[in-house]
Amino acid sequence: PASAPAAAEAVLGVAGLVAEGAARVGRAAAGLMGRSKAARIVLAVALAAAVVLVADGVATAGRVYGGVTVGGVDVGGMTQAEAEQAIAGAYGERLAGTRVVIFASEEACDTVDVDLQRLQEEALAEQLSVEEAQQAKQLWVTDAEALGATLPAAELAAEALAVGREDGGLGARLGAGLAGRDIPVHAAYDAAALEALGQSLDATIGEPRTDWSVAVEDGQARVVEGRAGRLVSRDALAASLDEALLRADVADAEFVAVAEDAPSRTTEAQARGTADALNAALARPLTFTYEERVYDVTREEAAAWLDVAVEEADAGAALVVTVDPARARATLVKKIHAAATGDPVAVTFLVEGGAVTVGTDGTVVIPQIDDALAVLDDALLAPARQAGAPGSQGAPDQAADALSVPVEAVTAPAALSLDDALACGLVEEVSSYTTRFTNTESTANRTHNIKLICDILNDGVVGAGGSWSFNDRAGERTAERGFLGAGAIIDNEYTDDVGGGICQVATTIFNAVYDSGLPIDKRTNHSLYIDSYPAGRDAAVSWPDLDLVWRNDTSSDILLRLTYTDDSITATLYGVDPGYAVSTQEGEWTPGKKHSTRTERDDSLAPGTSYVKTAGSDGQRYSVTRTVKAQNGEVLRQDAFYSTYAPITEVVVKGPDAPEGVAAEQPAS
Structure with a gap:
């Protein structure tokens, strides 16, 4: 079998380690042999233990220790490959063949005829708005294929093999042998499919939460107060699906979805610090210079470019402020065009092989607006992002002087890609x-x-x-x-x-x-x-x-x-x-x-x-x-x-x- 070389290597490794240890014990004990009878007894016991360890190491090398099960499947004494095969044999068909019905409430679970309700929902699906259809939902029917669910048998087998080794050492091995150790079986889900199901459940049985955040309106940043909601925990949803798909020995499994308290992911301190930092940034006079002209940007105009979003990371949720390039480009292009002399630039679109090319009616000079916006983003918004970081307690000190951002001018080629034409404001x-x-x-x-x-x-x-x-x-x-x-x-x-x-x-x-x-x-x-x-x-x-x-x-x-x-x-x-x-x-x-x-x-x-x-x-x-x-x-x-x-x-x-x-x-x- 493919695992034989690995097992042999493991046996040799164990034997080598034990032999080395025995040699050290022998050298240490040699000096004691002539000193006392007790020392000779200790040496005999140590040598006997070494022999037992060598024998045990040879017998269990590369194999799961006794007493370990995966989802109730006894994999003790198996190699990792054998354990993987046993897990797949026990749960593979069950995962593929189970349909799961998720109810919106206990009442729906007790009273709704699943097949009749599905007929009703499917018949009306094209006649209702997305919101109306969502509000009317009483059940969801799904399966492993729809969820992109697979059985991670290799991962579960590796986890079983680790018990008593990387996982817990000798204590874990003894515990498994005496009381048993079961590793819960679970499925691996497509993240997007699981999230889509969670969002659909939230829309029907949940209550939206409001994170502490910042709204920017009329040139002013203000704090948006956070409010807890009720949402379906994605971890709890996955656990319920595991139970239904893998542990319920029925063709049609069911459970009732439960929405849990969902507090704001961000804090009041983050929101207030971000708002203070943004108001300080917006108070700075802002200009752009292009071809020896200076273009003033009002506080209200700059504020309209800003987006504030909550982003989750390992360290926690952050309030992240960014400049929307499309809105900023639109403002700056209008200012530049308004000051330009001569006829406005006319463009043409050419579509060939799925690619869109933008052409002009002559050689034109265009502003490199996106490069200027990157400079603006770093200079203006770094303090706001620092204030919105997890654990932040307020806005940092920041500059209050006027900010002038240069915009480079380049001669446009006769044809540009759509992305390049958008980036420079040509279209x-x-x-x-x-x-x-x-x-x-x-x-x-x-x-x-x-x-x-x-x-x-x-x-x-x-x-x-x-x-x-x-x-x-x-x-x-x-x-x-x-x-x-x-x-x-x-x-x-x-x-x-x-x-x-x-x-x-x-x-x-x-x-x-x-x-x-x-x-x-x-x-x-x-x-x-x-x-x-x-x-x-x-x-x-x-x-x-x-x-x-x-x-x-x-x-x-x-x-x-x-x-x-x-x-x-x-x-x-x-x-x-x-x-x-x-x-x-x-x-x-x-x-x-x-x-x-x-x-x-x-x-x-x-x-x-x-x-x-x-x-x-x-x-x-x-x-x-x-x-x-x-x-x-x-x-x-x-x-x-x-x-x-x-x-x-x-x-x-x-x-x-x-x-x-x-x-x-x-x-x-």
């Missing part, structure tokens, strides 16, 4: 918007369609004066192009339709364009309003009739970038920011037609049970008005967006009638 983020969606087994097709349409539309370029059409850019959504059937509203009811879900992408793009102030020529609302975006600001698309169309009225190209995660979409517009100021006048909801209810029968359900397949909603109307102003305050346009939401028929699915005398179970909620 910037004009606007960005993110929406979230529920990602479950039942919404897998919808998620697929969302990602597919994002890939198709990503990095679209709209030339100066050009327009962008969702349908023209995306084309017809067909099965041949890879689109799947997913939830869509047809004739006031939810049903599957090829390409279902892409309207969320249209809504995300619409809101990014809305916030940019660019003209919007065509937009239609959905049939159903979902509270995942501002009221009246959704956009429906359907080939070939319903479309989203907007225009680029600037003198440079606009790039539309779409990115996504498993539960969110972000639409970002890049280009030369026209500096439009956007404001919104909200309307009021006006009630419309009431919804109706329809019942379907499903004989596969248990008698007397039912669930809601489609949540009913009444019709309603809403409007918002967007006002767009130029940098000089001139009103460029006022756009009224009207939304009429149709009533959605409630659909209840019922099983066979309950036997006489047995009350029917109401739809899950």
Whole structure:
């Protein structure tokens, strides 16, 4: 076996050590032999002990000591490889074959029909906002695959082998032999998957905690008071999952999630010290120099660049203050452009092979803003970060004199990468918007369609004066192009339709364009309003009739970038920011037609049970008005967006009638 050489080496090592010790005992005892009978007796006992130790060392070298178990599996006398195999044999199949149901409460555990509740949640997953779906959750179903859980058999075997050696020495070995020593079996989880489950549990059964922190508003840093919350301990969650997946000898294990007190991770002293340090830093006069011009930055402008976040480390949680480069770049670029003479720089975007290149209409000189911001960060914020460190008791002394930061000028090449163009301020983020969606087994097709349409539309370029059409850019959504059937509203009811879900992408793009102030020529609302975006600001698309169309009225190209995660979409517009100021006048909801209810029968359900397949909603109307102003305050346009939401028929699915005398179970909620 592969472990034989190692075992032999261990035996030789033990024998060598014992032999060396015996030799030393022999040399020491030689001088005593002739002195007393007692010395000869001691020597005999020592030699006998040495023989026993050599024999024991040979017998146990490279093997787990007796009395050691792993999760109840006796691994005493085994090599590490044999122990690993025994652990995997005992727990591998159990880990892979167990489903775990986690309940939100004891009441849910006692009363909720798991399969019926899952039908309910999956049916409504596409009809509710992420927040509504989260609040309604009563259970979570997971397994080893979803959690990225594996059995660390090699690690557990090594831990068993260490008992009586690195772990506790002779005392631990004797204890294992007399009373036994069990090493609890556990799984290794994917950190991101475990955290995602923990966050979902927190959102339903927990109460958010507020860390002691700092908010920066209107040029002033103020302390945010910490408040304890109730959250699910990730260690406790992992332990409960271990118990369910590995120690419960059932195919379906269950437990009730528990939220624990969660105090602030930071202290009042950290927050007050950070606020004091920031206010002292913001009180310093700040200027940037570029091409012999001096640009003043007000206290309010500099404050708007700052972010304060809690970061955890081994030493404890810290309040970390940073300069947001995108916001700082936007301010400085506007100041530099305002002072520049001549026509504004026009840029073009070229997309080839997934790479975006930014080109200019001539040789231009650009500021190295990111380098200047790094200098600013070190000079201005070091005291604040020191005050926010774990164990801090206040703000350190710091300079109060004026701070002037030089900005180097370089000649831009004819073409730059998008990252380089952003770093120097040649282009910037004009606007960005993110929406979230529920990602479950039942919404897998919808998620697929969302990602597919994002890939198709990503990095679209709209030339100066050009327009962008969702349908023209995306084309017809067909099965041949890879689109799947997913939830869509047809004739006031939810049903599957090829390409279902892409309207969320249209809504995300619409809101990014809305916030940019660019003209919007065509937009239609959905049939159903979902509270995942501002009221009246959704956009429906359907080939070939319903479309989203907007225009680029600037003198440079606009790039539309779409990115996504498993539960969110972000639409970002890049280009030369026209500096439009956007404001919104909200309307009021006006009630419309009431919804109706329809019942379907499903004989596969248990008698007397039912669930809601489609949540009913009444019709309603809403409007918002967007006002767009130029940098000089001139009103460029006022756009009224009207939304009429149709009533959605409630659909209840019922099983066979309950036997006489047995009350029917109401739809899950």
